[in-house]
Amino acid sequence: MQGKIALEEHFAYKAPDEDITRRLQHAESWIETSRRLMDFHDDRLRDMDEFGVEYAILSLNAPAVQAVLDPKEAAEDARRYNDFLAEEVARQPDRFGGFATLPMQDPEAAAEELTRCVKDLGFPGALVNGFTQRDVSDSVIYYDIPEYRPFWAAVAELDVPFYLHPRTIVRERAQPYDGHPWLYSSGWGFAVETSIHMLRLIGSCLFDEFPRLQVVLGHLGERIPFDMWRLDNRIARVPHGYPAKHPMSHYLRNNVHMTTSGNFSDPALRCTISEMGIDRLMFAIDYPMEVMNAGAEWFDGTPVLSEEERQIVGRTNAARLFKLERFL
Numbered sequence: 564m565q566g567k568i569a570l571e572e573h574f575a576y577k578a579p580d581e582d583i584t585r586r587l588q589h590a591e592s593w594i595e596t597s598r599r600l601m602d603f604h605d606d607r608l609r610d611m612d613e614f615g616v617e618y619a620i621l622s623l624n625a626p627a628v629q630a631v632l633d634p635k636e637a638a639e640d641a642r643r644y645n646d647f648l649a650e651e652v653a654r655q656p657d658r659f660g661g662f663a664t665l666p667m668q669d670p671e672a673a674a675e676e677l678t679r680c681v682k683d684l685g686f687p688g689a690l691v692n693g694f695t696q697r698d699v700s701d702s703v704i705y706y707d708i709p710e711y712r713p714f715w716a717a718v719a720e721l722d723v724p725f726y727l728h729p730r731t732i733v734r735e736r737a738q739p740y741d742g743h744p745w746l747y748s749s750g751w752g753f754a755v756e757t758s759i760h761m762l763r764l765i766g767s768c769l770f771d772e773f774p775r776l777q778v779v780l781g782h783l784g785e786r787i788p789f790d791m792w793r794l795d796n797r798i799a800r801v802p803h804g805y806p807a808k809h810p811m812s813h814y815l816r817n818n819v820h821m822t823t824s825g826n827f828s829d830p831a832l833r834c835t836i837s838e839m840g841i842d843r844l845m846f847a848i849d850y851p852m853e854v855m856n857a858g859a860e861w862f863d864g865t866p867v868l869s870e871e872e873r874q875i876v877g878r879t880n881a882a883r884l885f886k887l888e889r890f891l
């Protein structure tokens with residue numbers, strides 16, 4: 564399919580005098596990934612042309628600013644990264660858009676930065692790498708707590724989607740993975756971390772307060788679609804109830820969108836469409852953590868989608884949600 568819009572495509576920032584390997588993993592396999600993270604206009608664009616990706620909304624690689632302990636430093640970093648991304652986008656505005664990086668350590672600063680990114684830089688939304696740390700390294704702050712309500716009010720007011728992207732749990736809290744490092748990150752831990760965060764947002768009544776708020780999850784919903792029935796069924800029997808007005812599936816189907824990033828599985832796609840409906844699913848690759856042809860060729864050929872549905876998921880839904888009128 565030509566004309567696809569891709570939504571979970573990452574970049575890395577490199578200051579002129581900085582050794583970026585300090586902030587990336589050191590494994591051999593990361594040398595090529597790191598190079599691709601820092602490339603915007605060569606291999607990335609060539610791959611996009613070859614595999615029918617017309618437009619990509621780019622985001623900083625995880626955990627990025629969310630791992631910075633000092634709120635002031637996080638705010639300065641976010642500003643620098645967003646300005647950098649805006650410059651790269653401006654060189655190819657027909658091909659790239661930008662997701663705002665937000666200093667969630669300080670909800671007020673995050674709201675201010677999002678407002679600046681949307682109004683001044685023209686970004687169509689934000690992508691945040693899961694919980695934030697603050698002050699101490701073993702801190703884990705999720706955004707369902709009351710401190711973040713003014714931030715969510717700003718997101719609702721700006722009427723832009725919020726992409727909740729995974730990150731690994733902090734080392735100090737990673738005991739369930741002891742002895743099993745292969746489960747720690749994208750193989751399993753990413754989905755555990757991101758799905759619990761999403762369900763916490765629902766259970767905090769966030770979407771009762773802001774019914775128009777829209778959150779995006781990658782990886783075909785971080786395993787939530789498979790358990791939607793069970794979530795509703797079991798939570799309905801919790802002795803003292805749960806505080807939100809509707810079952811969790813109601814909010815998932817009214818306030819959440821999911822993308823195909825990094826999960827190129829026909830059965831998982833079928834399950835996600837069955838639970839969420841075709842209008843809440845969008846195309847993404849998770850480049851360069853995944854190679855572009857793997858995501859694009861699977862999507863172009865999967866028998867789960869009719870040609871009409873492929874257009875809807877591959878382009879139309881994203882154009883509508885991110886108000887990219889020129890792609891409609």
Ligand code: ZN
Nearest residue numbers: 571573728849
């Ligand atoms: Zn990703």
